[in-house]
Amino acid sequence: MRARRARIIAPWLIGVAAAAWIVAHANYVTDLSAFLPAKPTPLQKQLIDQLRDGPASRLILIALEDGDAHARAHMSLGMAQRLRGDTEFSTVDNGEPVSARRDRDFLFQHRYLLSDAVTAQRFSAPGLRAAIEATIENLASSSGLMLKSLVPQDPTGEMLHLIDELARTQGPRTQNGVWVSADGARTLLVVQTAAAGSDTDAQERALNAISTAFRASVTAAGSAGSAVQLRMSGPGVFAVAARAKIKRAVTRLSIVSSVLVIGVLLSVYRSIAALILGLLPVATGALFGIAAVALAFGAVHGITLGFGITLIGESVDYSIYFFIQSLRRDAQGTASGSWQRLLWPTIRLGMLTSVCGFASLLPSGFPGLAQLGLYSISGLVAAALVTRFVLPVLLPHGLKVRDVTPLGVWIGRRRDSLRRFGGVAVAGAACALAIIALSVLYQHRATLWNRELSTLSPVSLQDQRYDATLRSDLGAANVLDLVIVTGPSLEAVLGGAERAKVPLQSLIDSGVIGEFDSPANYLPSLATQQSRRSALPERHVLQERLRTALAGLDLEADQLSPFVNDVEAARHGALIAVEDLQGTSLSSGFGALILQQSGHWSALLPLHAVTGAAAPDIDIARVSAALAAAHLQDTQVLDLKAQTDALYASYLHEAIRLSLCGFALIVLLLLFALRSPLRVARVLAPLVLAVLAVAAGLAACGQELTILHLVGMLLIVAVGSNYALFFDNEGTQQRDEASPLTLASLGIANLSTVIAFGLLSFSQVPVLAALGETVAPGAFLALVFSAVMTSRAPPSAAPADTADA
Amino acid sequence: MTLRLTSLCFAVLASVAAHASADDLDDVMHALAGRRHGEVSFVERQFLSLLKKPLESSGELLYDAPDRLEKRTLEPHPESLLLSGNVLTVERGRHSHVLELQSYPQVLPFIESIRGTLAGDRTALERVFRLQFSGNLARWTLVLVPLDAEAAKAVAEVRIEGAKDDLLQVEIRQTDGDRSLMTLHAPVGQ
Numbered sequence A: 001m002r003a004r005r006a007r008i009i010a011p012w013l014i015g016v017a018a019a020a021w022i023v024a025h026a027n028y029v030t031d032l033s034a035f036l037p038a039k040p041t042p043l044q045k046q047l048i049d050q051l052r053d054g055p056a057s058r059l060i061l062i063a064l065e066d067g068d069a070h071a072r073a074h075m076s077l078g079m080a081q082r083l084r085g086d087t088e089f090s091t092v093d094n095g096e097p098v099s100a101r102r103d104r105d106f107l108f109q110h111r112y113l114l115s116d117a118v119t120a121q122r123f124s125a126p127g128l129r130a131a132i133e134a135t136i137e138n139l140a141s142s143s144g145l146m147l148k149s150l151v152p153q154d155p156t157g158e159m160l161h162l163i164d165e166l167a168r169t170q171g172p173r174t175q176n177g178v179w180v181s182a183d184g185a186r187t188l189l190v191v192q193t194a195a196a197g198s199d200t201d202a203q204e205r206a207l208n209a210i211s212t213a214f215r216a217s218v219t220a221a222g223s224a225g226s227a228v229q230l231r232m233s234g235p236g237v238f239a240v241a242a243r244a245k246i247k248r249a250v251t252r253l254s255i256v257s258s259v260l261v262i263g264v265l266l267s268v269y270r271s272i273a274a275l276i277l278g279l280l281p282v283a284t285g286a287l288f289g290i291a292a293v294a295l296a297f298g299a300v301h302g303i304t305l306g307f308g309i310t311l312i313g314e315s316v317d318y319s320i321y322f323f324i325q326s327l328r329r330d331a332q333g334t335a336s337g338s339w340q341r342l343l344w345p346t347i348r349l350g351m352l353t354s355v356c357g358f359a360s361l362l363p364s365g366f367p368g369l370a371q372l373g374l375y376s377i378s379g380l381v382a383a384a385l386v387t388r389f390v391l392p393v394l395l396p397h398g399l400k401v402r403d404v405t406p407l408g409v410w411i412g413r414r415r416d417s418l419r420r421f422g423g424v425a426v427a428g429a430a431c432a433l434a435i436i437a438l439s440v441l442y443q444h445r446a447t448l449w450n451r452e453l454s455t456l457s458p459v460s461l462q463d464q465r466y467d468a469t470l471r472s473d474l475g476a477a478n479v480l481d482l483v484i485v486t487g488p489s490l491e492a493v494l495g496g497a498e499r500a501k502v503p504l505q506s507l508i509d510s511g512v513i514g515e516f517d518s519p520a521n522y523l524p525s526l527a528t529q530q531s532r533r534s535a536l537p538e539r540h541v542l543q544e545r546l547r548t549a550l551a552g553l554d555l556e557a558d559q560l561s562p563f564v565n566d567v568e569a570a571r572h573g574a575l576i577a578v579e580d581l582q583g584t585s586l587s588s589g590f591g592a593l594i595l596q597q598s599g600h601w602s603a604l605l606p607l608h609a610v611t612g613a614a615a616p617d618i619d620i621a622r623v624s625a626a627l628a629a630a631h632l633q634d635t636q637v638l639d640l641k642a643q644t645d646a647l648y649a650s651y652l653h654e655a656i657r658l659s660l661c662g663f664a665l666i667v668l669l670l671l672f673a674l675r676s677p678l679r680v681a682r683v684l685a686p687l688v689l690a691v692l693a694v695a696a697g698l699a700a701c702g703q704e705l706t707i708l709h710l711v712g713m714l715l716i717v718a719v720g721s722n723y724a725l726f727f728d729n730e731g732t733q734q735r736d737e738a739s740p741l742t743l744a745s746l747g748i749a750n751l752s753t754v755i756a757f758g759l760l761s762f763s764q765v766p767v768l769a770a771l772g773e774t775v776a777p778g779a780f781l782a783l784v785f786s787a788v789m790t791s792r793a794p795p796s797a798a799p800a801d802t803a804d805a
Numbered sequence B: 001m002t003l004r005l006t007s008l009c010f011a012v013l014a015s016v017a018a019h020a021s022a023d024d025l026d027d028v029m030h031a032l033a034g035r036r037h038g039e040v041s042f043v044e045r046q047f048l049s050l051l052k053k054p055l056e057s058s059g060e061l062l063y064d065a066p067d068r069l070e071k072r073t074l075e076p077h078p079e080s081l082l083l084s085g086n087v088l089t090v091e092r093g094r095h096s097h098v099l100e101l102q103s104y105p106q107v108l109p110f111i112e113s114i115r116g117t118l119a120g121d122r123t124a125l126e127r128v129f130r131l132q133f134s135g136n137l138a139r140w141t142l143v144l145v146p147l148d149a150e151a152a153k154a155v156a157e158v159r160i161e162g163a164k165d166d167l168l169q170v171e172i173r174q175t176d177g178d179r180s181l182m183t184l185h186a187p188v189g190q
Helices: A001-023 A044-052 A069-084 A100-109 A125-139 A144-148 A158-167 A200-223 A235-269 A272-297 A302-331 A338-359 A367-394 A405-419 A423-441 A460-473 A491-509 A526-534 A539-550 A557-572 A585-593 A620-630 A640-674 A678-699 A709-735 A741-762 A767-787 B001-033 B108-119 B122-128 B149-154
Strands: A027-029 A059-065 A088-095 A172-174 A178-180 A186-193 A229-233 A297-301 A480-486 A595-597 A600-608 A633-640 B037-049 B053-064 B068-075 B079-084 B087-093 B094-100 B129-136 B139-146 B155-163 B166-174 B179-185
Touching: A001 A272, A001 A367, A027 A302, A059 A069, A059 A200, A059 A235, A059 A460, A069 A178, A069 A186, A069 A200, A088 A297, A088 A585, A100 A158, A100 A585, A125 A144, A125 A539, A144 A186, A172 B094, A186 A200, A200 A229, A200 A235, A229 A235, A229 A460, A235 A272, A235 A302, A235 A460, A235 A741, A235 A767, A272 A297, A272 A302, A272 A367, A272 A539, A297 A302, A297 A367, A302 A338, A302 A367, A302 A741, A302 A767, A338 A367, A338 A640, A338 A709, A405 A741, A405 A767, A423 A678, A423 A767, A480 A491, A480 A620, A480 B087, A491 A526, A491 A595, A491 A600, A491 A620, A491 A633, A539 A557, A539 B087, A585 A600, A620 A741, A620 B094, A633 A640, A640 A678, A640 A709, A678 A709, A678 A767, A709 A741, A709 A767, A741 A767, B001 B108, B001 B122, B001 B129, B001 B139, B053 B108, B068 B108, B079 B108, B108 B122, B108 B129, B108 B139, B108 B149, B108 B166, B122 B129, B139 B149, B149 B155
Parallel strands: A027 A297
Antiparallel strands: A059 A186, A059 A229, A088 A186, A172 A178, A178 A186, A480 A600, A480 A633, A595 A600, B037 B053, B037 B179, B053 B068, B068 B079, B079 B087, B087 B094, B129 B139, B139 B155, B155 B166, B166 B179
16 A cells, blocks of 8 residues: 555645746746747748847837927937936937037948949949039028038039938927927937847846836936826736736736635635645646646747636636545445546546647647647646545545535525426427527627737736837837848848838838838949949049030039049048947947848848828738839838738638547547437537537627637547537436536536636736636536436436446 | 227227117118018029039028018929927928927028018017127128027128118128029019
8 A cells, every 4th residue: 555655646746846946047037938929931020030139129119208399309418418328228219419510420431332323323323423513503492501512522413312212201399308298298309129029138227227217317317307207018028917917816826726726626625635635636737737847838928827817717626526426435334446447537527628728729820829828738737637546545534524414415506496497398498509609699790709819918908008109209120011131141131121212212202102111222232333433433533524524504513522532532432330230329320120030030121111101011912012112122112010910810720620620539529428419419519519609609798709618619629528528428428417416516616617717707917817807707508408418318328337437 | 908998999899889870770670570471482592512513403582470471482492490399300302301400400590580570570580699780771691600509610600681672682702602592573563
């Protein structure tokens, strides 16, 4: 006996220790990637890169509101100065012309390599004449003052052209030297973190640094600063808030549901020892579940831990069945081990049914679902095995739990009063309910499924709106619409970006897009630089052409000798490299638009909507068509929102398909185990009815169903199959009545499940709430329906042993 | 001692002179302030050392009290400069730029001189310029010298000539010797 105990307990303890070690050393991630595909297509890969690490993910928008505009401007300068000294941030912009001088010097020095107007034609005698005539005409305009001093060095107006090109994508309005919103109510700053947006810890540090800088500037501003409010937005802000929210929700819900479930168990068992033993399967299951996910996926998503609560709901049932049924039988003098013989096969079949259901999630491309599947399978198997093998050997002699027969009798009476109507009436009522549910679902078919990923987002609609307000204040490119050029080298993607300019310019001309940014505006490809450099004529050729060009113009050739010298210097100068951008504001602009990942380069060309357009959305289909017509390789338009929603819709379809496969698997399993289509139908009918009723109820309440509701339905079948199998087992094996004890244990198990999931439905985190509001009513209905529909006396119950299942 | 006396005398004389013309300046300012709306055509000639001949452009100036001034150039190239409050909007071809005037001190004298004068807002003018007035309400000359060091680097002075509440001519002298001369005419029919 002692040796047998050791043979069982030792491997269990070793397993628990190993799982605990894995859990303690696992990598936990809390970013959006739980909702992104595990095996992406190339376009999806770019999408994920964008969402995780792209410039958009590193952007934090800061607004100072209320108080006095002058005080806000002062605080903006103070905060920017402080943040610029912080290595957490790669750029800090508040509209100050901090590097204006260096920018001007850089542009002027490299104007013949940077300007797209530099061609051989422009430096021919007629080309020069046309350019110089245009410059003279410009002298009479408002930019004449700036231009005047440049003319001797730059008579073809390359500098003005460059400035015009870069100013096309203009920033927000400036007031008191810093950026403000169009109505002047908000003072604006934009920072980019050095770390990727997916690094939530780094994002949190960055947010703290901004808050600290704000408080310092409030102090510096004195009384004028006290009224000013700090608000921040952006992907990092959302990620940090979401993490905190999920953490809070998961912690609070775990504690509250544990306390409630423990309270229920304690009041039932009236025994601390039984309670502690009863929680062992739950704890072991949770540990093994997380460990299995960590081993299989390398990282555990925070949201998977949130789903862990669901495991409490089901695995605690096993020990409830064990204690109530086996201990009472012992007390009645039944031979020890009858539980293992009589009831374990039913629990095992229920567990296998759940495993089949969750196994259907494993192949999902949605990592959150695949992890949930593995977590549930390993957790349930571990919990069931601990209940079956470990609990019996740990059970102290003489452990007594309260007799819950009266509860079972009470439940039996409630059931009997329902069944008094007779089998035909029950079948009729079930059919009627199914028809009502199906017709409700049919009525709501258009809005039944929600296809937007954002519905899963823990970010509130209000926060999303504020984010949109700040973005429009900043006139920032809509970071959701990009043209993306990929290639094996920087040179390749810059060349691709230059070629994309032609179709994009025609889209501007036809009013499809307002403007676009391009990294090639800051740094042309080497090939382009070379061709511009070789377009510059030799000194004596240039002098000769200038003489011809200036004939009849009001400009003397000798005024332009600085020009001749500069062109000669440019002809022999080096091409511009990335390092030359250092120290200019162009560097951050360029860096934001170039991504490099393991030898794979991407150039991003964000699209701006037409300003003041009636519809602010860009017609992506037309952009896509224009790019396709230009036959550009490796150049695609990426509509992040449409893509993520399409991705999510594909998950949803996949999840529906997989769930149906899971259901088919459950049917096969039950057919094999029960060997009777009629019994299978009787076991599954109440579960299907419960799922239909819950889905119809949610639809009738105007709730659009998400992928998490679907998972919830799977859980209804998983949990409910235990109930139905018990009723089926009792009905076939002994008498046509489930024993009061079985009814009591099912009632208590159901109560604990409804408590755990009922609490989830109050969560502020949409994914958890969706799960709760599906499973809590579903589990209750599954019990009621099973009690009424499944446990009817079979017409010709040939005593069949289900132990072979 | 003699030196101090002499300088004192000059100071007194100067203040008397300033005081005498200050009344006339107030008259002119008062007359200008009474006008709520103005619309004139202009011809601007720029004399640049760089070019052999002056550059000429023309268009119209529109003013609405208290602070909206638009310079609409029609020839040789259409361009619009709109100053409203502190915001300067430049439109040329497809391009439109919005600038905050304070951020461009070197541009300020070119446009604030005209707007401040049209508004008859002496206090506003004195915030940006040192004022020298000569003449009387019937025919006057106002010379504005920028106070801001950055502005003074580009512009030596702005000389505005007028009769009663009409501006006749605005001359901007730049520090490098270049100058522009803008002649204003009431459009036909006014």
